[in-house]
Amino acid sequence: MKATCWMGRNTVEVRNVPDPGIVNARDAVVRVTSTAICGSDLHLYDGYVPTMKKGDILGHEFMGEVVEVGPQVRNLRVGDRVVVPFPIACGNCLSCQNGMYSVCENSNPNAGVAERLMGHSPAGIFGYSHMLGGYAGGQAEYARVPFADVGPIKVEDGLPDEKVLFLSDILPTGWMGAEMCDIKPGDVIAIWGAGPVGQLAAVSARLMGAERVICIDRLPYRLHHAERAGAETLNYEEVDVLEALQDMTAGRGPDACIDAVGMEAHHGNPAMYAYDRTKQATRLETDRPYALRQAILACRNGGTVSVIGVYGGFVDKFPMGAIMNRSLTLRAGQCHVQRYMRPLMDRIRHGDIDPSFVISHRMRLEDAPHAYEMFKNKENECNKVVLTT
CATH class of the missing domain: 3.90.180.10 (Medium-chain alcohol dehydrogenases, catalytic domain)
Structure with missing residues (x-):
């Protein structure tokens, strides 16, 4: 065969x-x-x-x-x-x-x-x-x-x-990513990655009752697909994502954040991208976790970060202090x-x-x-x- x-x-x-x-x-x-x-x-x-x-x-x-x-x-x-x-x-x-x-x-x-x-x-x-x-x-x-x-x-x-x-x-993965957010009526959900999984997570979040879904990516055609799925969009090469999410949520931050990117995140911060690429290339870390770091920092106090993007091993500069001090819940899984x-x-x-x-x-x-x-x-x-x- x-x-x-x-x-x-x-x-x-x-x-x-x-x-x-x-x-x-x-x-x-x-x-x-x-x-x-x-x-x-x-x-x-x-x-x-x-x-x-x-x-x-x-x-x-x-x-x-x-x-x-x-x-x-x-x-x-x-x-x-x-x-x-x-x-x-x-x-x-x-x-x-x-x-x-x-x-x-x-x-x-x-x-x-x-x-x-x-x-x-x-x-x-x-x-x-x-x-x-x-x-x-x-x-x-x-x-x-x-x-x-x-x-x-x-x-x-x-x-x-x-x-x-x-x-x-990808459909069950997007659904589970939204399900792990424990969505309630009126919630705002932010999704890093507007690829197929992020798009289906957006559809799922809307079906579960989210009032607003915001997808973050850099590729216009993927952002267009996310809009077709009922999401608002942010191009991270054009805006400061953390500031934009603060503005869109009256300073509070999204109720839950979904990382649908995983280990090979691209991002708009050249210094951090170079840092992660170098450490990944030399196997000092296995994954580039920029999207995950940003999702944690963006999430409102007491909110949930749902990780469905694939990670293979170890990450650097993980903001554990934000998770602990701000009562965040981190949920993840294949x-x-x-x-x-x-x-x-x-x-x-x-x-x-x-x-x-x-x-x-x-x-x-x-x-x-x-x-x-x-x-x-x-x-x-x-x-x-x-x-x-």
């Missing part, structure tokens, strides 16, 4: 690789019909996530048709259309039983590697390094899906791929996708939300190398790429 393979920093190739098969009785094999490139895939592409190996198959946002099931998978049949969540979860451990699927205790066979960096291991993730399981991803013609009796959700009506594909990651798939599917079906508005480019799987380069460099107003096989 053809698959998008990581071949080193800033290099992916579509290669012929062996077809996947059933390894465990709870496995399924899915013929991928649609898959997407996620902003967090760029962290792999840029070489900032450790334990990648040449030839690893990328991709954690995918859906398709079941072509084979293991003997213990009784909820799926050959021919079913399914969306596959990016965290791999057993469904039986304490974390899964509490709905915290992205920290499943049993799905990462390389848990010891993650424990050395993080203390405890999160769940395995499709196509996202050997530290997180070494699982082959879904930017391929076929994918093996472990614990298929827990993860995939069937699409039993005529909803097209583009309406439901993002149940695999999305527990399985928890949200069914209710969000119902919202899509009822017309409350159509996440396909984030798609800017539709390409073939064999075009993945060009798509990665275009997405990384923000060429042709590239907001979200969907690849079909």
Whole structure:
């Protein structure tokens, strides 16, 4: 089969690789019909996530048709259309039983590697390094899906791929980011990053009752998408974000702030950007946390900072004093996708939300190398790429 393979920093190739098969009785094999490139895939592409190996198959946002099931998978049949969540979860451990699927205790066979960096291991993730399981991803013609009796959700009506594909990651991630803000009527929510996750977090916050949502970015086309999602916008290259948010909230600050950027933040302060880039390049810190620092400083006293942008390791100049002295709540997590798939599917079906508005480019799987380069460099107003096989 053809698959998008990581071949080193800033290099992916579509290669012929062996077809996947059933390894465990709870496995399924899915013929991928649609898959997407996620902003967090760029962290792999840029070489900032450790334990990648040449030839690893990328991709954690995918859906398709079941072509084979293991003997213990009784909820799926050959021919079913399914969306596959990016965290791999057993469904039986304490974390899964509490709905915290992205920290499943049993799905990462390389848990010891993650424990050395993080203390405890999160769940395995499709196509996202050997530290997180070494699982082959879904930017391929076929994918093996472990614990298929827990993860995939069937699409039993005529909803097209583009309406439901993002149940695999970015729609539940945006929803969880807003949910962690404990939004109340009248709240003002500020979101750093107006990429697809930030855009869907904005939609989610409005559906949860936020009175105002403010998205912060530097790219006009992404800010335009955020406006379509019902948000006000700030271009951080044109305004002082902290001052602007103070002005927009009568000096109080947003009730909650969402970091939808993560480890590779760009920002308008040249000195701090140079500082973080230098420390990241020399591995004295692994992540550039400028957006997170700013979100903490902007949030009102007693407010909440929700972190859904991906971080890989360690950050410098973290404003812990602001969190402690100002009674801020910091909440974070890879999305527990399985928890949200069914209710969000119902919202899509009822017309409350159509996440396909984030798609800017539709390409073939064999075009993945060009798509990665275009997405990384923000060429042709590239907001979200969907690849079909």
